[in-house]
Amino acid sequence: MSASKRDQILHHAATCFAARGLDATMNDIAVVAGVSRRTLYNHFPSREAVLAALVERQSLDFLGHLAVTLPAAADFPAFVLECCCAIIRESPRQPLALLHVGNEAGRAATALHFGSPRLIEAWLDFFGPPYVEALRRGEIDPAITLPGLLAWIGRIVTSFLQVSLPGDDEAAIRDQIDRFFIRALRP
Incomplete structure (x- = not known):
C-alpha cells in the first residue's frame, strides 16, 4: 500500500472514531475507507494501532x-x-x-x-x-x-x-x- 493509501485509510478512520468513539471497529473503518478488512489488517494489526x-x-x-x-x-x-x-x-x-x-x-x-x-x-x-x-x-x-x-x-x-x-x-x-x-x- 502506498503512503497516500495509508493516509486515506487514516483519514477515513478519523471519521469513524470521531463519529463512533472507541466503538468503531476495524470492519467500520474498512467499509468507510473502501478497503477490505484484509488490506486494513495488513497495515494495521489492530484498532488500537489505527x-x-x-x-x-x-x-x-x-x-x-x-x-x-x-x-x-x-x-x-x-x-x-x-x-x-x-x-x-x-x-x-x-x-x-x-x-x-x-x-x-x-x-x-x-x-x-x-x-x-x-x-x-x-x-x-x-x-x-x-x-x-x-x-x-x-x-x-x-x-x-x-x-x-x-x-x-x-x-x-x-x-x-x-x-x-x-x-x-x-x-x-x-x-x-x-x-x-x-x-x-x-x-
Whole structure:
C-alpha cells in the first residue's frame, strides 16, 4: 500500500472514531475507507494501532502548527506560558475529535500520546533548544529537567481540557497557569 493509501485509510478512520468513539471497529473503518478488512489488517494489526497512528499524526501536525504560529516570547517561562495557552485554546479545534480529552476516546488518545516515543521525542526537540538557552541565561531553575517540565505541561493542559470551570476564559486560564506554574520555573 502506498503512503497516500495509508493516509486515506487514516483519514477515513478519523471519521469513524470521531463519529463512533472507541466503538468503531476495524470492519467500520474498512467499509468507510473502501478497503477490505484484509488490506486494513495488513497495515494495521489492530484498532488500537489505527488509533495510535491517528493520534501520532494529528499530534505531529499540531506541533508543527504551534512551531509556526506561536508569538515571540520575552523569555523561556513566557514561551512555556504561550505554549500552554495555545494548546488549551487550539486542541479542541483540531479535526480529530479524539483529542477532546474529556470523553472516553479522548482519554485513550491522551494515554497513547503520552506513551508514544516518537511524540515524546518531537516535544523534546520542540522545547529542547529554547530550554538549553534558558538554562544558559539563568531564566529557569536548573533543577527543572526538560522531561519533567514536559510532563507537567502535559498534566496542566490536560486538566484544563478535561474540566472547564465557571469563569475559565482565556485570560483566567493564562493567569492561573502563570501564577501556579510559570512562576515556579524561575530561579
